Amino acid sequence: xxxxxxxxxxxxAQMEEMILDSRVFMMGEDIRCNVFGTTTGFLEKFGEARIRxxxxxxxxxxxxxxxxxxxxxxxxxxATISSFLFPAMDQICSIIAKSSYIYGGQARLPLVIRSCLFxxxxxxxxxxxxxxxxxxxxxxxxxxxxxNARDMKGLLxxxxxxxxxxxxxxxxxxxxxxxxxxxxxxxxxxxxxxDVKREGTDITVxxxxxxxxxxxxxxxxLAREGISIEVVDPRSLVPLDHELILRSVRKTxxxxxxxPAHKTCSAASEIAATIAEYAFEALRAPVVRITTPDTHLPFxxxxxxxxxxxVARIVDAARRLVGAGTPVPA
Amino acid sequence: MTAVGDNDRGLEKYLRMQRIRQFENKAEAxxxxxxxxxxLHTYAGMEAxxxxxxxxxxxxxxxxxxxRSHGHxxxxxxxxxxxxxxxxxxxTGICKGKGGSMHLSDFSMGSLGETSIVxxxxxxxxxAALGAQMQGLxxxxxxxxxxxxxxxxxxxxxxxLAAVWQLPAIFVCENNRFGMSTPTSAxxxxxxxxxxxxxxxxxxxxxxxxxxxxxxxxxxxxxDRARSGKGPTLIETKTxxxxxxxxxxxxELTPRGPDHEDWLARDPIVLHRLRLLEQGVPPAxxxxxxxxxxxxxxxxxxxxxxxxYPAFEEAFDHVFVxxxxxxxxxxxxx
Ligand SMILES: Cc1ncc(C[n+]2csc(CCOP(=O)(O)OP(=O)(O)O)c2C)c(N)n1
Numbered sequence: 001x002x003x004x005x006x007x008x009x010x011x012x013a014q015m016e017e018m019i020l021d022s023r024v025f026m027m028g029e030d031i032r033c034n035v036f037g038t039t040t041g042f043l044e045k046f047g048e049a050r051i052r053x054x055x056x057x058x059x060x061x062x063x064x065x066x067x068x069x070x071x072x073x074x075x076x077x078x079a080t081i082s083s084f085l086f087p088a089m090d091q092i093c094s095i096i097a098k099s100s101y102i103y104g105g106q107a108r109l110p111l112v113i114r115s116c117l118f119x120x121x122x123x124x125x126x127x128x129x130x131x132x133x134x135x136x137x138x139x140x141x142x143x144x145x146x147x148n149a150r151d152m153k154g155l156l157x158x159x160x161x162x163x164x165x166x167x168x169x170x171x172x173x174x175x176x177x178x179x180x181x182x183x184x185x186x187x188x189x190x191x192x193x194x195d196v197k198r199e200g201t202d203i204t205v206x207x208x209x210x211x212x213x214x215x216x217x218x219x220x221x222l223a224r225e226g227i228s229i230e231v232v233d234p235r236s237l238v239p240l241d242h243e244l245i246l247r248s249v250r251k252t253x254x255x256x257x258x259x260p261a262h263k264t265c266s267a268a269s270e271i272a273a274t275i276a277e278y279a280f281e282a283l284r285a286p287v288v289r290i291t292t293p294d295t296h297l298p299f300x301x302x303x304x305x306x307x308x309x310x311v312a313r314i315v316d317a318a319r320r321l322v323g324a325g326t327p328v329p330a
Numbered sequence: 331m332t333a334v335g336d337n338d339r340g341l342e343k344y345l346r347m348q349r350i351r352q353f354e355n356k357a358e359a360x361x362x363x364x365x366x367x368x369x370l371h372t373y374a375g376m377e378a379x380x381x382x383x384x385x386x387x388x389x390x391x392x393x394x395x396x397x398r399s400h401g402h403x404x405x406x407x408x409x410x411x412x413x414x415x416x417x418x419x420x421x422t423g424i425c426k427g428k429g430g431s432m433h434l435s436d437f438s439m440g441s442l443g444e445t446s447i448v449x450x451x452x453x454x455x456x457x458a459a460l461g462a463q464m465q466g467l468x469x470x471x472x473x474x475x476x477x478x479x480x481x482x483x484x485x486x487x488x489x490x491l492a493a494v495w496q497l498p499a500i501f502v503c504e505n506n507r508f509g510m511s512t513p514t515s516a517x518x519x520x521x522x523x524x525x526x527x528x529x530x531x532x533x534x535x536x537x538x539x540x541x542x543x544x545x546x547x548x549x550x551x552x553x554d555r556a557r558s559g560k561g562p563t564l565i566e567t568k569t570x571x572x573x574x575x576x577x578x579x580x581x582e583l584t585p586r587g588p589d590h591e592d593w594l595a596r597d598p599i600v601l602h603r604l605r606l607l608e609q610g611v612p613p614a615x616x617x618x619x620x621x622x623x624x625x626x627x628x629x630x631x632x633x634x635x636x637x638x639y640p641a642f643e644e645a646f647d648h649v650f651v652x653x654x655x656x657x658x659x660x661x662x663x664x
Contacts, residue, residue: 025464049464055494060453060487067457067471070442071392073464090484094447095454104426105648106437139649164650 382545478509
């Protein structure tokens with residue numbers, strides 16, 4: 001065990017999997033110069049053939065990763081910021097998601113496409129996307145969105161070992177957060193298994209990626225008011241751990257889904273619908289979504305910050321759900 | 331390796347071109363009777379392009395194709411039964427009935443997909459070439475794409491990437507004069523797609539796409555370059571699509587030009603037959619091939635007809651390695 005950051009967890013996961021399996025290699029823009037700190041020491045250790053800087057050509061090199069995977073390699077693509085996946089929608093959606101299916105299982109595409117959710121820091125609308133919901137609507141892609149260093153490492157290692165294509169969405173608001181992370185080379189967290197991050201009895205708060213940490217803070221504050229929050233972190237969005245979510249909601253009877261994505265068709269929407277469909281009889285109150293509204297993200301921090309899910313919005317919603325008023329300061 | 335003019339190779343080319351032509355003629359006939367669902371994108375007129383190119387490849391070389399997918403696998407040597415079964419949507423089809431006419435891709439022949447999103451095969455071929463290079467295999471990857479596809483960004487990105495990394499890739503633009511209803515001149519700037527090679531610093535080669543030997547020679551040179559580490563080549567086969575964009579489009583989409591009859595007069599199979607006869611091949615040898623292919627096609631059709639349709643559950647296979655759960659309410663009404 002060591003206490004490391006989310007970014008260090010990414011670095012470790014990649015390093016270990018590259019040591020363990022010579023078919024694993026990395027490609028992406030400017031990865032040799034290690035822009036975000038997830039490939040520290042890689043070039044020296046693995047050489048230029050396995051640490052490949054690409055042209056600025058997302059559709060080309062992400063598709064090439066798909067082709068390399070089909071012939072037996074196991075690429076990790078560092079697509080840097082998730083907004084840059086959009087030029088590669090062609091290869092991701094038409095080739096990578098569908099080649100196994102359309103050719104009747106003749107092809108397998110064991111590759112990982114990593115990108116970060118780069119929101120909340122005045123990068124304006126074109127760099128601040130949280131686009132995982134779009135990909136949740138495309139069968140054939142597994143999706144992880146970890147909220148802490150331990151999960152990041154375990155899930156990324158599982159993703160590299162998976163024979164299915166996996167998209168890893170890494171929340172930049174978690175980058176410097178530290179947690180205890182096993183250094184066992186075979187520590188993996190299975191794809192599709194969620195985690196209860198805090199147990200509680202009154203309300204289930206399901207958080208997506210960085211929203212888990214906001215939910216944990218809100219839970220802390222609400223505990224002081226006597227409201228007991230259970231925080232559930234699905235960790236993987238595809239497959240989604242329905243069982244864990246439903247079990248928790250059946251226990252608490254109330255659910256808040258917190259998601260940094262835009263509201264319409266968000267992961268929160270999918271989870272809310274699942275709860276409404278399968279746990280309706282357990283609900284004591286409507287399911288609430290706390291998301292980013294369906295506007296774009298502006299540059300100016302004064303109007304950007306309030307758009308995201310926050311502790312205050314969760315606390316308000318929780319109080320409403322249990323019928324509690326705002327406590328009057330003594 | 332035997333020479334291009336070698337009799338056995340000449341006959342093999344004749345065999346493969348005959349297979350494509352007769353396979354498609356049969357497919358069109360039964361399509362008209364409603365036995366094949368969906369559209370049929372026929373390759374007739376382009377047989378020399380596919381067969382010439384694939385004859386320059388080894389069995390273990392890779393190939394990526396496009397929506398006009400019937401010719402490529404047969405050119406690479408695929409057997410007809412699973413291809414015909416696929417057209418009929420049967421579980422014995424090469425793609426288990428999930429791909430159909432636009433996706434006849436036989437991976438056992440080195441195919442890595444016949445992809446129907448125009449231009450999308452380019453990056454896949456680049457990746458296969460990269461994989462081969464990284465694995466220390468001396469395989470090459472060949473990508474077929476159309477003149478229409480040459481306008482797609484994916485093709486530019488693939489060419490650029492292959493050139494930057496000097497990968498063992500061969501790009502074969504099958505210029506059949508049209509993209510759907512759009513003549514090449516209205517969709518492609520500049521005289522020739524092959525001219526674009528200069529921009530990438532790689533060889534660009536134009537070849538008579540109705541001459542199977544000429545295509546083989548051009549592609550062989552590119553394959554040799556690729557295999558010896560000298561990087562990619564862009565080849566343009568000047569060819570012609572006899573049929574409309576696809577069978578089942580409702581009405582004729584292709585605006586034929588004044589050169590239509592000239593193209594039909596240069597049928598690649600007839601041209602090759604004449605050449606073989608000139609080289610002293612007895613006509614009977616060619617007749618035997620034609621008869622043999624007719625039998626293969628009949629056999630493939632019987633096989634396809636006798637095969638079962640996929641079980642409904644198979645719709646949930648191969649999304650991921652593990653079968654997806656099947657929703658009961660859907661299953662109840664399947
Ligand atoms: C990205 C994309 N755009 C449009 C289409 C519709 N479409 C299918 S084939 C075709 C023409 C392609 O022309 P070309 O590449 O020259 O191949 P050809 O059909 O002539 O063999 C078009 C426009 C498509 N399948 N994919």
